[in-house]
Amino acid sequence: MPPAHTTGDATVRVFLGELAGDRSPVATFTPLLGAQIDLPPHATVALDVDPSFEHGVLLDQGDLRAGGDALGIGDLWYQSPGCDRVELTNRGDTPARALLLGGPPFGEELVMWWNFVGRTHDEIEAFRAQWQDQDERFGEVAGYPGTRLPAPPLPNGRLRPRRNPTPRGAP
Template sequence: MSNTEVAPDEVACGAEPLATVSTEVLHPRDVPLGGPRAIRVRRTLPQRDRSMVGAWCFADHYGPHDVTGGSGMDVPPHPHTGLQTVSWLFAGEIEHRDSGGVHAMVRPGELNLMTAGSGICHSEVSTPSTTTLHGAQLWVALPDADRDTPRDFAHYVPPARTLGAATVRVFLGELAGDRSPVATFTRLLGAQIDLPANGTVTLDVDPSFEHGVLLDQGDLRAGGDDLGIGDLWYQSPGCDRVELTNRGDTPARALLLGGPPFEEQLVMWWNFVGRSHDEIEAFRAQWQDQDERFGEVTGYPGTRLPAPSLPNGRLRPRRNPTQRGAP
């Protein structure tokens, strides 16, 4: 859940004149992923009080899970609309199949970016050789002008760069002079940051971006806030740096996410990103009716995932505090 303070701490930073920048710490909730033997994940986005960081609209962090007993990841074919999925592993291996005809492996330190556009379905299964499963699953909302783009898939292995005490891998966007070649539909930042014991780093960032730091491991302080595993530290636009300190005697690792505030209102339900209740209802009906919008996954040894029932009330658009006109 969100920071319970009514008025979160503010810091002044950035180029002259100094801007007032707010920060907060978002804490994850524990949810199951998959079927009866589901693994547990820590879900930090979306939350009631903050749905997004830039166009990043969903963040799950999981592991490390010992899956030698066969309790790994097995997510049957399921649909998506209006988003891109970012799969990022720290340990293990996941087999990806989608209705665009892609069959790929997700491995540690390698970006797999799937574009749903107007509709796609895919499955995710940890491989038999995986003993430990540990990673993050992230979604990026597509702007209205591009949300009906065709299905697509990109793979990229970012190089490890040294920045002061830190090791940085930029898988989306640009940081510290390193730019990912992977195209996105809004300006984004996605990077893995590793810090040794007692290490610190100051990252120069775009002051027009919101930023989030998702802690994977270690005793990390972002700005002036201490983070727990799975916590997401948020910093509003107006600051040209992110300061990270590893306060522990073991290495720390985090994901740095960023982007300009996403000004469009979204309706998010299950695996769909849309703009209205009626649109989401139509997506659900099409999935249940096996409409060609989503296509089919070949090679998955099982049935596809049925959609849950819609809630009794109408789904309402979500608005972030940083969006213009937000209450």
């Protein structure tokens, strides 16, 4: 586990990239951000982030607001590029824990479904088939209790690419 440091009331563990003056020792091939944020009850933290990144906050436990939006356990909050701060508030009486993830947006439209990212519906369909066939492309899943988790069935319609995010305030 990466070492923790304190930023305001938050305990921050940076496992990818750089945040709040702390840098992960993990080498990456693209600029990325990954950090665990622990907030005590009724605490708020504002974190300076790279405005060229898109960011997500994934809530693991607690009663958290990200950018003013309430999150449930397992919810992923999204902030488009163009913002230089992420504000988190623990509204509850127990500690909150979340992951802050970030990176530059892809320059192309992508199709995202389950654990797969591709450029077209057909690519996702092929990736799903490879996963189901335990293709070596995906490696071996170790440490998962029970048999390998199967991919869910594809939806009845065709998957469409998501639009690239536009920075807040951009036309």
